Amino acid sequence: MSRVLLAEDSPTQVIMLRALLEEDSHEVQVATDGAKALAIMSEQLPDIVVTDMQMPNMNGLELVQAIRSKHASVPVILITGQGSEELAAQALLDGAAAYLPKSVVDEQLLGSIEHVLGLLDTPMSYQHLIDRLDYNQFQFTLENNPDLVPPLVNLMQQMVGGIHLCDEVARARIGMAIEQALLNAMIRGNLEISHQEQLEDEELHVAEELTLIEKRRSESPYGDRRVIFRAHLGREQLVFIVNDEGKGFDTEAHLEPEAHDVVDAEEGRGLVLIHSFMDEVRFNDSGNEIVMVKNT
DSSP, rough: OOEEEEEEEOOOHHHHHHHHHHHHHOOOEEEEEHHHHHHHHHHHSSSEEEEEESSSSSOHHHHHHHHHHHHSSSSEEEEEOOOOOHHHHHHHHHSSEEEEEEHHHHHHHHHHHHHHHHHTTTTTTTTHHHHHHOOEEEEEESSSGGGHHHHHHHHHHHHHHHHOOHHHHHHHHHHHHHHHHHHHHIIIIISSSOOOHHHHHHHHHOOOSEEEEEEEEHHHHHHGEEEEEEEEESSSSSEEEEOOOOOOOOOGSSSOOOOHHHHTTTTGHHHHHHHSSSSEEEEEESSEEEEEEEOO
């Protein structure tokens, strides 16, 4: 069970979201605008804040900025409506941990809360040792198994948190960017499974049958391909490089995705998160390598 602070001024939305959260055993407090949310947080910090973008007195973007300044350890999930895409992209840059279009809130809010809090809960078991480390490099060769992604993200979060003593939300944002890049390399790159194909497969999947990902992993040439992950971790800069062996894609269309083009599209949200959470993002000419840079 988590303590969730819900910032929402619509009574209808409050009833719906509160019921959804409490049914999942979350403890919910409600604030009808950003200023009231901050007042509640001054008394007791929640585990996570879920906020609408459009609110009176202090909107979701202003709330994200204030929380990042005053309560940096508390993650914020932003709920966006039609017409607030540009503000949502800015909120990611200003410190929001994730965002959800209103069209998918019912299906994805609980999973997003679990995902964000799970990344925040990464144990820092090597904190004292890593704190003495000035620079390190890693290279992993991964088969196309999504189960390999969480432990690798966990390791990178531990290293980043130890070297730079960054706060938990910043560490989670870096972890999410790495996660998106690795999954894109495995599923979109090596296995050549589009977002739409993946959605359709999940809807039609029967427990006794193999998923499309599992089938492609056992077929040539898809299953023969590998993902190379490299990390260069220094006290002034973090560099993460992900290579796949797929056909690549048109890099010109993905150099700097416009928020209003992809922020409300599930397929483009991964790239928006990567661009928002990293200081520099670049691709090679063939589109099968992404370099993500975070300055400290």
